[in-house]
Amino acid sequence: MLNISPNKLNQKVDLHRFNSARKVFHRKHYKHLNRFLLVFAGIMMIVLFLPWTQTISGKGFLTTLKPDQRPQTIQSPIPGRIERWYVREGDFVKKGDTILHISEIKNEYFDPQLVERTGQQIQAKSLSVNSYQEKVKALNNQIEALTKEQGLKLTQARNKLMQARLKVQSDSIDLEAAKTNITIANRQYDRVVQLEGEGLKPVTSVEEKRLKLQEAQAKLISQQNKLLASKNEVINAEIEINRVRAEYTDKISKAQSEKFTAESNRFDTEAQVTKLQNEQSNYEIRNEMYYIKAPQNGFINKAIRAGVGETFKEGEQLVGIMPSDYEMAVETFVEPIDLPLIHIGEKVRIQFDGWPVIIFSGWPNVSYGTYGGEVVAIETFISNNGKYRILVAPDPDDHAWPEDLRVGSGANTLALLEDVPIWFELWRQLNGFPPNYYQPLDDSKTADKK
Template sequence: MLNISKQSVSDAVHEKYELHSLKTLHTPRSAVILKRWLLAIVIILAVILVLPWQQNVNGKGEISALTPKDRPQNIQNIISGRIEKWLVREGDLVQAGDTLLVISEMKDDYFDPNYPKRLQEQLLAKGDAIKSYQLKIQSLDNQIIALQENNNFSLQKARNKVRQGYAKVTSDSTDVIAERVQVNIAQVRYDRGEDQYKNGGLVSLSELESRKLKLQEVQAKLISVQNKLAISRQELINAKIELNSINAEYAEKIAKAQSDRSSALSSLATGEYELSQLQNKITNVDIRRGQYYVKAPQEGYIVKALKAGIGETIKEGESICTLQPSAPEMAVEMYVRAMDVPLIEAGREVRMQFEGWPSLVFSGWPSATVGTFGGIVKVIDRIDNNKGEYRLLIVPKVGKGEQVWPKQLRMGSGVVGWVMLDDVPVWYEIWRQLNAFPPTLKEEPKAALKQK
């Protein structure tokens, strides 16, 4: 029955004949309900496909601190030693400068309890030695000045003596010339008298002998003057030799004094070096003795003791315990894939789910999400973690309607986060996910624009 005519006979037929085959031709009630449900689901899905969906980049990480000083740190000892006493327990809150443990010396160079006193005595002795070197240098300086003055006086005296020698030689040379003239005159008179005595007797014998005697006297005087000139010349030579020897003599004395002064300067420099070493050693010993008390660098909680027993030895720079700062500036370290890093800028909003905090998450509909906390991208690392992932540092988001991060959060707790991008239709996001395309980025966040 096609029910084409307006006059239906199906009811009359059913009432009169009660045919089972005709009864089975009616549509079941359950099929109608299923059809309506399927139609409603299709309509709902169609509406959902055109709803806005906020794209996001997901990642995992853990709770950390924004600044390195707020992150857990290992307290290390500067010197090696033996643990004598623990003054704190795990979980204790300590202030900056509180003593955590006491150690004792284990190097035999520092066993002597009077070692600083011994070093002070050495320091005083070395100071006295330096003063003596300074006095010796001063004495040698005075000696060199005196030698130089004596050298000048001796040179002046020798030069005067040379001048006197020249004058004496000149005087004796004049006497020799005068005596030679006298000898020539006496010789001429004697020869003339001898001729006169032989030829005519004009000169008596006594006169001739007197002239001869005079000649002999003058000749003897000439020899004497010549000898005196030779002595003067010899004295002049000796004066010149003495003048030259004075320079050599005083140069040797001055050189020896300068050599002694250089030796004293070298000893003084060595003494000052040793004095500086002693002063440095005394300071190092004082600082080393202060290192017997390991102190807290800042306020925080003692998390774990890495060295436990009394009498246990520790090396230089070895970790003793872990300290967690008491009031760190909380942040989240989250790692994202390298292909998503170009889409993320500083200032992007992040929604986070902390481990241990119940939440209902719709990553594309933040307004419908319950139990997540807001954050802002603060830092993006320039290098990866050798696994193809980049680290983001996320700080709490402050604003109206934002939930404050719980105070119960602990360092190292796990975090799942979503960096929120732009809004797209749901159908586009499904198509993108099916094709494994990266999210789209239409514009940068306002915070990034302000920074630029």
Template sequence: MLNISDNKTKLPSLNQYETVKNLGNRPHYKILNRIIAGVSIIGVIALFLPWTQNVSGTGAVTTLKPNQRPQSIQSVISGRIEKWYVQEGDFVKKGDTILFISEIKEDYMDPNLVENTKNQMNAKKQSLQSYGSKVNTLGAQIQAIETEKTLKLEQARNKIKQSFLKIKSDSMDLVAVKTQLKIANTQYNRSLQLNKEGLKPLTDTEDKRLKLQEVEAKIITQENKYLTSKNEFINAKVEINRITAEYSEKVSKANSDKFTAMSSQYDTDAQVNKLENQYANYSIRNGMYYIKAAQSGYINRALQSGIGETIKEGTPIATIMPSNYDIAVETFVNPIDLPLISKGEKVRVWFDGWPTIVFSGWPDMSYGTFGGKVVAIENFISENGKYRVLIAPDSSEAKWPKQLSIGSGAQTIALLHNVPIWFEIWRTLNGFPPNYYKTATKTTKEKK
């Protein structure tokens, strides 16, 4: 009101009415006040009650080991479906036949492919042995040539020694003939002088002259022998070079043939290995026409149907659930809660469809929860924006229900520190993470 008029009339007081006077004297208002006061006191006391901090997560039932999880049976080779040996829901043992397929690739349609490949492999092995024998023969031939070369060189060296000794002998004979020529010439001159003086007859002089001519002829012959010996010595040296060149050529040719045989041997060896590989592959491929179960379990679903359909390599044919498995739970936690989770930590788990009463802050008062233990924590974030944690049953608590099925839903609570309720409310309102700080343990050194 702007209070601009002069009207100063006062409103009547409500206390003049009897009903208003009796409002404060009604007894149920006192009871209500007491109830409010009592609830307030209880609420304040409840704020100091202990509360177990926890990290909650949702997930599903799975298996502890990867080889125990549902998996698909795949075909290693391509083929055409010819016959089914199982149906959905059947229990199969490891090695039981699931499906039979036939060949569709033209490279493997020969019914005698394995036998023909084996015959080719055996023929190549015999060829390999022949090349090996040829290499050994050429090696022995080279050794024989080297031995013959050594003997020929030794023979030529001996001939050189003989030629050298013959040169010495002929040179000595030549010197002797020259000496005889000198003596014969002296005797002839002396005889001629004595004949002139009348002391020697003419016949004696003619004999000396004849002997001188014989010695002169003999020295020519001896010089020819000496020169012939020199030529033989030179020829002996040339013979050594010829023998060395001849046998080097023979050894080189034999080595060339040997290396050619060795090259063919190695090439044949590679072909044998290739054929052995093909033979092994073909033999193994023949056993892949029957697709068998990798482990015992139940056939959940046939992914391929009908007869005559073609499938490629790696095509899933059916899914199998192993009969023996260790149950576990995979749960997902928020990134802010990941540092609070550690391997070996205790976790409470409850499952969908199982009667449960859960008090997250008072786990001892919960019903229908089961104990678990963290066995693995994934360090890479999942597609749903959370981190995956694998939980196994806690052997120190009650066993998990046998009726659980793989893939059913589950919820988890990881238990942390005990704090007052008022602290938990204050933390939640402020958006702070739970208290995960560890108290430092003091270590004392032992006294000597």
């Protein structure tokens, strides 16, 4: 009843005549209830002051600690066609085991003797290089011979020039003597003419002296001609020296030009040889790529391109492989607001999917089925899901993780922070505040790990 009316029913009706009323309405019931409430309130007050461990929850999945231990796909660096499979899905393969055989689909590589024919081209080009080397040696010998011959010719021409200059000097002396003779002849002739006019000399003496004077004049002219001829010989000797220099310079330059042409052809042929050797190495390496091999020990997960005769491009995924040797880790994600509370080396409790667990968030020591972990990496850039990625490795101080765990299965994590009273945690949760700003005790050790 709502007890709305001012007329109270218990004042008009005696409820004690009913068995139910006699069992309920008695003073002893109130006494027990009050005791119970007092005890419960006392227990609750004690519980409010019990320690509570603040945690940051996250959800992730199992992965490996090192990148090269994670599941991967095998690609072919060249396009091809699947010819034969040597494994089945689920098989265990060792590093270097052949997984499948492919064939070529590009027409420039169809020749089965491509490597041998390329080797023959290299051999022919190498012989051509040797021929050019011999030609260069021959031209060097020719240039050396021409240089020696040029030196001899120049020495001969310089000797002729020296002889011509000496002859010019000799003819110059003779010319001076001829000039002296003609001066003497002129004086003698004038003296004889004077004496003949005085009657002291006969006419025959005058004629003799005139004859001698004419002879001296003729000798002077002849000596002048000789001197000019000697000077011409000097000029001719100088011209001969220049001619020899020009002739042999032309010959040597021509031989050097042929030498440089031969060296250029040799260098070009050597470049072709190097290019052919590079192509041959590429062909040999390409032939090895026709057999797709396992990069490491592992299990074949899935054949992505399965059909025999199926073609594919370079870089396409062919088969997935899971390494057999790996170190397990948990990849979990936390909210950006909780990221400053996470530090390298902090302890984390992990619950794996498929393993029974009883979790007390604030009391990790009494939880059952959780495993210890330690933060080893914190991502510095936000992920696509709007959270930060954390990598957790097994805690060496805790018991080992289950052996039957598989990469990719789910996991829930609880990062352990400060211990606070329960009343403080309730107050924080009611107000929607974040956990206390937690800093590890050993900051230097944490900084070293970072």
